[in-house]
Amino acid sequence: MRHVFSVAIGPVGFRVGSDWRGPIAALEQLYASYPKPQDGIADFTVRLFADRPWRRLFRPKVMIGGDFVLPEAAPLSLEHGLLAAEMAMNLQMALGQRRYLLLHASAVERDGKALVMTGLSGAGKSTLAALLMTRGWRLMGDEFALLDPATGLIHAFPRLISLKNEAIAVMESAAPGMFGPLLADTPKGAIRHLVPDTRSVAAMLEPARPALILFPTFGHDAATREVAPSEVFVRLTQASTNYVALAERGFTALTQLVVETPARAIDYPDTESAIAQVEALWASL
Amino acid sequence: MATLYRAASPDSLIVVPVDLLTAIYHRASGQTHLMASPAPEILEALTEAPLDAAALLVKLRADYDLVDADPAALAARLDELVETGLVERR
Numbered sequence: 001m002r003h004v005f006s007v008a009i010g011p012v013g014f015r016v017g018s019d020w021r022g023p024i025a026a027l028e029q030l031y032a033s034y035p036k037p038q039d040g041i042a043d044f045t046v047r048l049f050a051d052r053p054w055r056r057l058f059r060p061k062v063m064i065g066g067d068f069v070l071p072e073a074a075p076l077s078l079e080h081g082l083l084a085a086e087m088a089m090n091l092q093m094a095l096g097q098r099r100y101l102l103l104h105a106s107a108v109e110r111d112g113k114a115l116v117m118t119g120l121s122g123a124g125k126s127t128l129a130a131l132l133m134t135r136g137w138r139l140m141g142d143e144f145a146l147l148d149p150a151t152g153l154i155h156a157f158p159r160l161i162s163l164k165n166e167a168i169a170v171m172e173s174a175a176p177g178m179f180g181p182l183l184a185d186t187p188k189g190a191i192r193h194l195v196p197d198t199r200s201v202a203a204m205l206e207p208a209r210p211a212l213i214l215f216p217t218f219g220h221d222a223a224t225r226e227v228a229p230s231e232v233f234v235r236l237t238q239a240s241t242n243y244v245a246l247a248e249r250g251f252t253a254l255t256q257l258v259v260e261t262p263a264r265a266i267d268y269p270d271t272e273s274a275i276a277q278v279e280a281l282w283a284s285l
Numbered sequence: 286m287a288t289l290y291r292a293a294s295p296d297s298l299i300v301v302p303v304d305l306l307t308a309i310y311h312r313a314s315g316q317t318h319l320m321a322s323p324a325p326e327i328l329e330a331l332t333e334a335p336l337d338a339a340a341l342l343v344k345l346r347a348d349y350d351l352v353d354a355d356p357a358a359l360a361a362r363l364d365e366l367v368e369t370g371l372v373e374r375r
Binding site for chain 2: 228229230233234237244247248251252255258259
């Protein structure tokens, strides 16, 4: 490929090749503070390419490729090349990760203990993780939490934080950090990437013991309820993209996690309430 | 002769009581099952030796103090367990 970029995000190395300079330049800028893959060897390769030679120049359309592909993936416009790169990297993780049980969840850490937040798209797990990062927590990831079957620890995967729609303005006023370009009218609405803070990037190889699993839901009066381990188990098997692939290791890791880790569901009317609920729960552990 | 039932061998199962429900991983099929009582007890009772439904009912009554054990309900649970592959008919 003409343009190449590589980066280590947590324990995972990526190599991104592109027919265009633009997406690579954006990645180089936003991931400037991240290390390169250990020994220069990437775990996953991503390709951004034109589906027809003339599409490199004429109304450029970015196709996503790599070690693992979804046959139905639609091309994106070149203005959304950064999103294409991020989606492609997520896809490699979702389909190809075999070492860790992948939980579709955000995670933050304090005092060596991890808070794991999961829920449906739009529940606010990404925004809450980003906000907690600005309030003294270390961001471990806004999209995937990596559960190590060998140790039961959560490993960080602090890729760029993907803010969508209303969350963009919330974080623009809350975080002084570095943002990527505003990507308007993507298939997921407006998206803007936020670079995790220096501390979160510097500590990205430090795993943490899971201490609380949270299922946030936005749009209701503040409420908290306990969630039974068996319900957590079912929800997390659904929130994992590689539970079936990991087979026995996945089962053992997940049953251990749900038996040992308390879980709560919270309803919250606004992000300030959610932060207060999280802090209160954390203090009561 | 009455149908005998036998549980999958203990080597092929990982059984983890999670709360009121029990999680069971079946190595032979790669499937995960989440089961409520009395399914885990039935599996346990059918581990040592195959039993027919009447003998199983007697054993469950003795081992687990089941006072209102109902043969029809037990037959339904056995059918479900056979469906999952965790119990086989012989």
